[in-house]
Amino acid sequence: MTDLLRSEPALWIGIAALFGLAIGSFLNVVVYRLPRMMERDWAAQCAELAGTGLPPQPVFNLARPRSRCPSCSAPIGALHNLPLISWIALRGRCAACSAPIAARYPLVEATTGAVAGFLAWHYGFGPLAVLAFGFCATMLALALIDFDTQLLPDGLTLPLLWAGLLVNVWGVFAPLQDAVVGAMAGYLCLWTVYWGFKLVTGREGMGYGDFKLLAAIGAWLGWQVLPLVILLSSLAGAAIGIALIAAARLGRSVPMPFGPYLAIAGVVALIWGDAIIAGYLRLMG
Numbered sequence: 700m701t702d703l704l705r706s707e708p709a710l711w712i713g714i715a716a717l718f719g720l721a722i723g724s725f726l727n728v729v730v731y732r733l734p735r736m737m738e739r740d741w742a743a744q745c746a747e748l749a750g751t752g753l754p755p756q757p758v759f760n761l762a763r764p765r766s767r768c769p770s771c772s773a774p775i776g777a778l779h780n781l782p783l784i785s786w787i788a789l790r791g792r793c794a795a796c797s798a799p800i801a802a803r804y805p806l807v808e809a810t811t812g813a814v815a816g817f818l819a820w821h822y823g824f825g826p827l828a829v830l831a832f833g834f835c836a837t838m839l840a841l842a843l844i845d846f847d848t849q850l851l852p853d854g855l856t857l858p859l860l861w862a863g864l865l866v867n868v869w870g871v872f873a874p875l876q877d878a879v880v881g882a883m884a885g886y887l888c889l890w891t892v893y894w895g896f897k898l899v900t901g902r903e904g905m906g907y908g909d910f911k912l913l914a915a916i917g918a919w920l921g922w923q924v925l926p927l928v929i930l931l932s933s934l935a936g937a938a939i940g941i942a943l944i945a946a947a948r949l950g951r952s953v954p955m956p957f958g959p960y961l962a963i964a965g966v967v968a969l970i971w972g973d974a975i976i977a978g979y980l981r982l983m984g
Contacts, residue, residue: 705823736760814832851908853911912962916928929964
């Protein structure tokens with residue numbers, strides 16, 4: 700089978716894209732449920748500290764309960780939960796109550812499938828494409844969670860950081876020494892910006908999750924890409940922020956999550972970072 704996939708790139712890309720669609724469906728679950736799981740944990744901890752306790756809560760995790768329609772609470776059957784296909788077949792509506800299903804769900808699935816297919820084409824058959832997809836899928840989940848809730852869960856950022864260091868024990872994306880320095884420098888860089896901004900303005904400019912996310916990017920890609928990531932994420936954040944303010948969809952005092960822009964920059968740096976840096980050095984030389 701491996702010989703067939705290696706000799707037939709189109710088959711490998713197609714399988715990767717289908718796998719990406721399935722993972723995209725799971726990412727929708729993660730993006731919706733993980734912040735709510737965190738809120739439940741925080742409420743339980745606060746109640747325990749206050750000595751009041753909470754009444755028994757129904758099980759709520761990434762596996763249970765089954766997915767339900769948010770409008771009528773009807774369980775979503777297996778045939779109605781096929782990535783992308785079910786949404787198209789149902790014309791974007793619940794099979795039980797005909798309530799509209801947000802287009803974001805199939806968009807996340809389609810995006811994840813497209814990314815998986817692209818990485819399969821870009822890296823070819825082998826573990827490199829699988830590892831790169833794991834990085835990109837986690838980045839997508841973090842970007843969406845931060846966009847929705849302005850949270851970057853430790854349950855994703857810290858495993859991503861340790862996974863980057865583990866992968867680079869074999870120097871897959873960067874030498875281990877560069878990865879370790881990248882993790883440290885990524886965290887300390889934004890930590891320094893955070894405290895500098897707070898000392899000058901008395902306000903918090905970003906959250907600790909941003910430090911951990913940049914540390915994870917440094918752990919995967921090495922310290923050399925960090926200036927590029929910071930530059931790209933700052934440019935993306937400024938451009939989108941200005942566009943939203945101009946469109947009157949965002950007030951100047953409304954905080955903007957920085958995680959989505961770090962995630963975008965991290966994916967760009969993973970795929971094209973070496974080429975961008977080499978092109979810049981040639982231009983400056």
